[in-house]
Amino acid sequence: MSNPYSNKKKIRGWKKQVRKINYWKNYNLTLDVTKLHKSQRDYVKVAIDPWHRLVKRNPPIWYNRLILEALIEIYLNWHKTLQESGEPFYLKIWLFDHHFINSQVVAATGDWIVGYNNTFIKSNEARTFTFEKYKIHNFSLENFQWELHVEENYFYEKIDQISEAEINKIKQKAYRSGFLQNGDRYFAIKTGDVWIGTLHTLY
Template sequence: MKMRKIRGMKRRHKSIEKWIVDNMPFRYDLLETYKEDHCDIVVHPWCDLSMTGSIIPPAKGKTKLLMIQGLTRIYFAWKEQLEVSQQDYYLKIWLFNARFDLSRVVCAVGESKDFYEKQLEGVKDEYLPTNTFSNAHSLMSNFSWQRKDDNDCYSNNDLASPEDYSSIDDYLKQENWFNKLLKKPHTTTLLGDAKGNFTEAHCFHRGDIWIGGTEQGIKSQGIK
């Protein structure tokens, strides 16, 4: 498959700065309604789906560094605002290794906070490897990191029933795709949600997620 060429990097870098500035104010209304919020890397073309069949190359070099700086700036901006609110919260940067474009800042309170914390219960802190996000390693010196698997998980419920499709042919195509998928190496596990519901899921390993945060009171030390 052809790799798409990305042009106009100066313009792209300005878009990164706009994405950062737009997302630094914390959205208390979303947190109050859904008990969680997150900030994805919404910068074109890396957040886009390719409509031409070509592959959008992952961000690298200076572009990737600016995105990591952005996640860090958003993290500390949210942290400062959350500490003023004087409520218990979960706030972490999720750095995806292999699928970097999925990286984000995640915040949660209440049951959602407990849900996220239980995912890494008993997982020891690790040092972020020097060959992982190496160009931004100095930005992460104040963060404590834990690693978890980055999996794509599908349940049998995802296939749904023929009545949920526009035609029986569409259902059969999806069923065929799902059956072929299950022949690939994967693990089967029970996944729970914040409400305590569990579903059997088939999980396919895609890489690692490095989840990092700082202690209360740690500030950004002038990250720009």
């Protein structure tokens, strides 16, 4: 019996796939100011089928570059709107590597600024952004400051009801561990990198 959640079907019609990027970009190009004022946050995920399903899959690198171009356009439009508001704001591109399809533009105001600034742990690896890998045509990525963070998957001893045997296996893979305020122990396993991009203020 085939897996109903499988996402391995061969992709056909690449011209149509490229058009999907444009539809998605144009739909999200304008920041929803009303939503932002109400919830103090807004974001755009790469919701393009068949890549962004329950079981996600990564597109080829040339397609990722087209998505990144669209993310940049969305970011710049949102940046202009937020600057005109005159209020402090958080606006970043979260570029996931290697789970690229999880990449997104994230905006926040008010109390959510602090929360989003603490979403990811900074990496202690001394690596520079892979400009050549993500080279695009519509904008220079060097106009952004890129900081390397860690993508993590969390396991909680009490919430997830992890057995001692499972804990020992997780410990071997864990990037770090600690305790929550309620005393529950957590384990974080590194699953990839997240490059967080911020437009240089002098641009």
